[in-house]
Amino acid sequence: MSKHVKEMGALKEHLGKHQLKFTRQRELILDAFLKQEHITAEEMYHQLARKDPHLGLATIYRTLNLFCEAGLAQARHFGTQTQYDNISHKGHHDHLICTGCGKIVEFENCDIERLQEEVASRNGFTIQTHRLELYGLCSPCRQ
Amino acid sequence: MSKHVKEMGALKEHLGKHQLKFTRQRELILDAFLKQEHITAEEMYHQLARKDPHLGLATIYRTLNLFCEAGLAQARHFGTQTQYDNISHKGHHDHLICTGCGKIVEFENCDIERLQEEVASRNGFTIQTHRLELYGLCSPCRQ
């Protein structure tokens, strides 16, 4: 009865290919994961504590890493924690960041994205998402 | 006599402004830092162990963070570790990161860099450094 039929299918396909099993915990964690844009293991642990008080933190880590391998999630190290991004939510924008005043300008550039695809395929990669940050000085900060 | 006169000057200026002191350790770490494009604290620790076996890891962390504040370095979380990038180094390379197995491939692409400059100047920015990470699956992880 999940609303996430497509992702559930992708996960089951990955499980099948790797002789892994479909468990109650994996289903529970997938449902919770797909409801958000990104989450940390700790956040999910607390969030799921009500539904299943015995669900262990280690299982959450293992499962989120499994989602990464299955192409559903993307891990990003953010400060001291790891964020797991939901790949199916992708309103992706890049950032120009002023190192002087901290101002952030968002931008999108199709040409850059196209070149990224080229680089990736040349190296045998399939891109799920990317992160591009340009650091510099805005004109007020340059005087 | 250091070859890195400019950076040494920038560091001393920062120290002066903040009532910090110029120490033998800071000089040593700066010299080692400027020789590379990027380094982790742990790598530097081993690298400097011969020159000064008593140089502590904590001092290296403290000093690399100081370089960030002084605008000489840029920290970024990479896998489980923190990389300190040398801002003055030009041959900046970017990363393809496999979300399945964690493999990292470095690449450089002048066209992308040129487009970045365009985006920046269109927004009135002057780029000091950037960070581009492409996340996806490498071919073994894709099957």
Add this chain to the structure above:
DNA sequence: TCTTTTATTGAGACGGTTTATCAATTTCAA
């Protein structure tokens, strides 16, 4: 120079995050 003040250092303790271990349990194909 000598003294005084203040920042820095080294060593290890510490805290938070993630992974490894392992016996018990669950899944799933036969």
Add this chain to the structure above:
DNA sequence: TTGAAATTGATAAACCGTCTCAATAAAAGA
């Protein structure tokens, strides 16, 4: 239903980076 194989939960362990603090070194003042 059975049995091999994967998974789980609990917790120990590993790991990275920061904090603590007494001892030391650097700058400023006399």
